[in-house]
Amino acid sequence: MKNNWIVRNILLAVAIFAALIIIIFGSLNIITRHNRELSVPDFTNMSLEDAHNLAEKRHVRIEVTDSVFVKRLDRGYIFSQNPVAGSKVKKGRRILITINAINPQMVEMPSLVGFSLRQAKTELTSKGLSLGSLIYVEDIATNNVLEQRYQGKPIAPNTLLESESEIDLLLGLNPEDSQTYIPHLTGYTYLVAKDYLIDNSLNVGLVRFDETVTNYTDSLEAVVYSQSPAFSESIPFVYGTKVSIYLTKDQSKLAIKRNYND
Numbered sequence: 001m002k003n004n005w006i007v008r009n010i011l012l013a014v015a016i017f018a019a020l021i022i023i024i025f026g027s028l029n030i031i032t033r034h035n036r037e038l039s040v041p042d043f044t045n046m047s048l049e050d051a052h053n054l055a056e057k058r059h060v061r062i063e064v065t066d067s068v069f070v071k072r073l074d075r076g077y078i079f080s081q082n083p084v085a086g087s088k089v090k091k092g093r094r095i096l097i098t099i100n101a102i103n104p105q106m107v108e109m110p111s112l113v114g115f116s117l118r119q120a121k122t123e124l125t126s127k128g129l130s131l132g133s134l135i136y137v138e139d140i141a142t143n144n145v146l147e148q149r150y151q152g153k154p155i156a157p158n159t160l161l162e163s164e165s166e167i168d169l170l171l172g173l174n175p176e177d178s179q180t181y182i183p184h185l186t187g188y189t190y191l192v193a194k195d196y197l198i199d200n201s202l203n204v205g206l207v208r209f210d211e212t213v214t215n216y217t218d219s220l221e222a223v224v225y226s227q228s229p230a231f232s233e234s235i236p237f238v239y240g241t242k243v244s245i246y247l248t249k250d251q252s253k254l255a256i257k258r259n260y261n262d
Contacts, residue, residue: 037088037089037090038058038059038060038088038089038090038091038093039086039087039088040058040060040081040083040084040085040086040087040088040089040093040095041054041055041058041060041085042081042085042086043055043062043078043081043085043095043097044078044079044080044081044085044215044216044217045073045074045077045078045215045216045217046077046078047074047076047077047078048062048064048076048077048078048097048099051078051097055095059091059092060089060091060092060093060094060095061092061093061094061095062081062094062095062096062097063094063095063096063097064097064098064099065096065097065098066098066099067079067098067099067100067101068098068099068100068101069100069101069104069105069162069163069164070100070164070216071104071162071163071164071165072164072216072219073100073216074100075100075101075102075104076099076100076102077099077100078097078098078099078100079098079099079100080097080098081095081096081097081098082095082096083095104162104163105128105162105163106160106161106162106163107127107128107129107160107161107162107163108127108157108158108159108160108161109127109129109148109150109155109156109157109158109159109160109161109167110123110124110127110157111148111157112124112145112148112167112169113145113146113147113148114144114145115144115145116143116144116145117134117143117145117169117171117198117201118143118199120145120148120169121198124167128163128164129161129163129164129165129166129167130164130165130166130167131166131167131169131198132166132167132168132169133166133168133169133203134168134169134171134198134201134202134203134239134240135149135168135169135170135171135240136171136172136173136178136239136240137170137171137172137173138172138173138174138175139171139172139173139174140172140174141172141174142171142172142173142174142177142178142239143171143172143173143201143239144171144172145169145170145171146170146171146172147169147170148167148168148169148170149167149168149169149170150165150166150167150168152168155167171239173239173240178238178239179236179237179238179239180200180201180202180236180237180238180239180241181200181232181233181234181235181236181237182200182202182227182229182230182231182232182235182237182241182243183196183197183199183200183202183231184231185197185224185227185231185243185245186223186224186225186226186227186231186254187223187224187254188223188224189220189221189222189223189224189247190207190219190220190222190224190245190247191220193224193227193245197243201239201240202237202239202240202241202242202243203240203241203242203243204242204243204245205228205242205243205244205245206242206244206245207244207245207247208244208245208246208247209222209246209247209248210246210247210248210250210253212248212249212250213247213248213249218249219247221249222247222248222249223247223248223249223254224245224246224247225246225247225248225250225253225254226245226246227243227244227245227246228243228244229241229243
């Protein structure tokens with residue numbers, strides 16, 4: 001009898017211990033939401049109203065912490081987020097949002113007349129402006145800035161403009177120094193490709209994104225998979241020639257292009 005009592009108490013103690021372990025681990029799972037992490041949705045390029053609605057459905061919170069000004073993005077729309085889309089977080093996690101400013105930053109137009117193309121490009125960038133089209137007219141000095149234009153009209157120095165506004169340049173072109181070559185653009189983003197073209201005294205022509213590019217963020221990440229005219233180190237083109245570029249996020253298109261070139 002005494003032995004049976006001891007055995008029963010040992011078994012009872014084991015059962016109680018096992019129950020406590022189950023309760024403890026069960027509580028930890030509830031507290032830490034084990035295996036219940038949520039995937040952060042993509043809020044970029046959305047209005048704040050739409051983002052709040054989506055956040056509520058996905059059981060996370062969004063909080064605006066900063067703003068930037070991006071001319072090509074709708075005012076007040078979400079530019080970036082932290083954590084990024086696809087990150088795993090707990091229910092109720094706060095997502096920090098940077099929006100595109102509703103009121104654009106204003107900057108002063110510099111005086112570029114007499115600058116070289118390279119100097120003018122650097123000056124515009126430092127002022128928060130962008131270089132638009134290169135317009136060539138016959139002159140003794142190639143790539144010397146003769147006039148600065150905004151939306152087709154001459155623009156005076158110190159004029160206030162929205163940041164990232166595009167400034168076109170009227171440039172000199174000596175007929176004896178008027179030829180350039182088409183650079184290789186495959187694999188570069190739009191902004192890098194545009195820089196290469198300008199550095200070679202060429203203009204961006206048609207810009208076409210394929211079906212893999214659906215929003216502003218995609219357009220920044222997409223790369224050139226085709227160009228026209230094609231890359232050439234032997235056939236010269238006149239300064240100011242337009243080069244059309246075609247962009248994608250599909251890496252297989254780049255592989256096909258490389259194999260074709262090989």
